[in-house]
Amino acid sequence: MARNTDPVCKMCRREQMKLFLKGDRCFSPKCPIDREALPPGMHGARRSKTSEYGIRLREKQKLKRFYGVLEAQFRRYYQLATRAVGNTGEQLLSILERRLDNVVHRLGFAINRNSARQMVAHGHILVNGKKCDIPSMLVKPGDIIKVKTRDGSLKMARETLQKGAVRIPDFLELTNNQDAPEGRMTRMPSRQDVDERITDIREQLIIEIATR
Template sequence: MGRYTGPNCRLCRRAGEKLFLKGERCYTPRCAVEKRRSTPGDPSRRRRRPTDYGVHLLEKQKAKYIYGVMESQFRKYMADAFEQPGVTGINLLRSLERRLDNVIFLLGFADSRKQARQMVMHGHFRVDGHRTDIPSFQVGVGHSISWKETDKATDYFKERTDGIPKRVVPPWLVLDQSDMTGQILNLPADEDLQQSINSRLIVEFYSR
């Protein structure tokens, strides 16, 4: 199955909560979840109580929606998490958090992970000075992330620079506002991971 190209707000309504897929709009009254709390579909149909399988499936889908990962890629993340030492669910979320497109979003260089993914694919960023156009690239401790030099003359870059002071950057990242570069200080701690995802349910889903 290919990448989902429909309305992002529909995914939030399907999950029953805000997944913050559309940047600033998600923080305004225009957010679809604020307007319509019901799930997508015919409102006249009776809503069934979710099964145990459905609860586990929804949690897995929610993680895929948030990080913009397709099923085959998500399975690979899950397989790697099972092989690594430590808590499987934490391993999974830590790998997802370390995706380059996610780090670009967390640093405030893009309004959403979807936008960050497009910018990475178009070659707008450098990792340790090298062009890296793979959104799933796993950043490591000590990596430095910078913009393509020619981008610094664009209106978008100036817009980002003005808005950066409002951004709260996770403690495992450091942002140098003077030249708009980011650095990976350490691996994300448990409390730095996506708190809205119940990784235990995802691990149980793939352990069936």
Template sequence: MGRHTGPVCRLCRREGTKLFLKGTRCDTPKCAVDRREGMPGMHQFRRGKSSEYAIRLREKQKVKRFYGIFERQFRKYFYEANRKAGNTGDALMSLLERRLDNVVTRLGFAVSRPQARQTIRHGHILVNGRKLDIPSYLVKPGDQIAIKDREHSRKLIATNVAEGAPPVPEWLDRISSDPPEGRVSRLPSTQDVGLPVTPQLIVELLSR
């Protein structure tokens, strides 16, 4: 499983928006987007107006970094969305939202997607009662996401929930049980995405 090993705050500054790559830290005054203006790099204020290609590229990079995936995997999602009936951009965002690491984050079981991926890989998450250690697994309506019923898993998730879990989106339900559980009530739509993005710009870029 590939992952970004560099300073993630630079990624947020480059895209000009909070990608919540450090979880709750992004809501504090320590957030680099709030503390430092402009993009990272020596010549940040010398760059001129962005071209049409650059605008579309930045939308794609923003989505990739938000969900923590690389180019090859992102294109696989695009090709799968392109084969579906209806709007390709909406289908693409729905596929990305359905990733298990994103669902674990949105349910509040992890404070960030990188932490959610680690939690899944270490076997703390159950899907429909069975351990699943694949962060890219696509959930379906009716799936039950639960925490493994053992002391270490319960303590880990309890800490994350105690730090202030975000509001759960409408397409998910969080059940206040012990250990906590979640349920997928329906497929997500573009309006359920927690990131300001224009999917059509990404479709135009990748359709060239």
């Protein structure tokens, strides 16, 4: 299973926005974005005009890093979005919201998508009663996502739920947060359901660079 092992705070500095990749640190004074840190590299302080291509590239990189997908995965999702009915950009965002690791995070079982990805990969999550260890699996309406009923699995999910740090979107429903945390997808996510921390993403620019 491929994953990005770059320093996560460095990614936020490069995009000059919070990508919420490091859990509680993102909400603490230690966050480099709150301290107005410069982009990484020896030329980070240089103020140069970004080209039209560069603007579109940065939008795509923000989206990929926020959801934790690599280029090959992004290309696959783009192809799925082009074959779907409706606006391609909105369909792309909907597909990313349906990833199992994203759904686990947005149900409040994990503090961030990296933790949710680890929970899924280590077998702590059940989908429709069966273990699923594929973070990129696309959840469908009606699917039930449940934390496995064993002490280690339940402890991680309960701690995050007690913090209440994650707002559950309208397309998901938390059906049980006591004995064994459980939720389900009630409908397909729309543009309005995208994580509020990245609602300013300009998906049309991403589609323009993806068509090259």
